[in-house]
Amino acid sequence: MAHTEVQDYLNKLVATEGLFYIRLHQFHWYVKGSHFFVLHEKFEELYDRTTEELDEVAERLLAIGGEPYATLEEFKEHSVLEERVEDKKLSEGEMVEALVKDYETIRTFVGEGIKLTDEKEDVVSNDLLIEMKGNIDKTLWMLKAYLGDSATR
Ligand SMILES: [Fe+2]
Structure with a gap:
């Protein structure tokens, strides 16, 4: 059954995805x-996928009796990623390099969640996180392939 530790973990992931969603918009708007x-x-x-994942994680959290963070302030306070206003000036x-770092941070955090939900026998959350990890692995491969072939690097 639901476990507070899993709820806390999922909520931190909600905050992280919420912040990352805005961060991806920053890059979408300011890339030159x-x-x-x-x-x-x-x-x-990437932000379309992030908002889908955010919604799935938040609704899973609700389904197990938790209360997902739902304001920008909460996202900022509890995210494992940081907001950086100056990043709109990046080349x-x-x-892309900043996103590789962010996805690696999220992948590590999702990996921790996979272990935790496995230990707590929350198979539904476990499955959701495993699918997320698969998507992140693929995105990282593509972003790194892009950098390997990019004239800007
Ligand atoms: Fe747009």
Whole structure:
């Protein structure tokens, strides 16, 4: 059954995804350079997926009796990622590099959640997190492939 530790974990993930959603918009809006069209669209695809995951995690949390954070202040306070206003001035390559770092941070955090939900025998949350990890692995592979082939690096 539901466990406070799992609820707390999922809520931290809600905050992280909520902050990351806004951060991806920042990059979507401010990206400049010869790869604008590709990156502008890719960042949109990434924030679309992030908001779907945010919603799934929050609703899973509700289903197990938790109360998801639902304000920007709460997201900022509890996220494992940081908000950086100056990042709107990054070059297009630096934005992708920053996202690789963010996704690696999220992947580590999701990995911790996979272990925790396994220990607590919350198979539904476990399944949700495993699917998220698969998506993150794929995104990281693509972002790193992009950097390997980018003239901006
Ligand atoms: Fe847009």
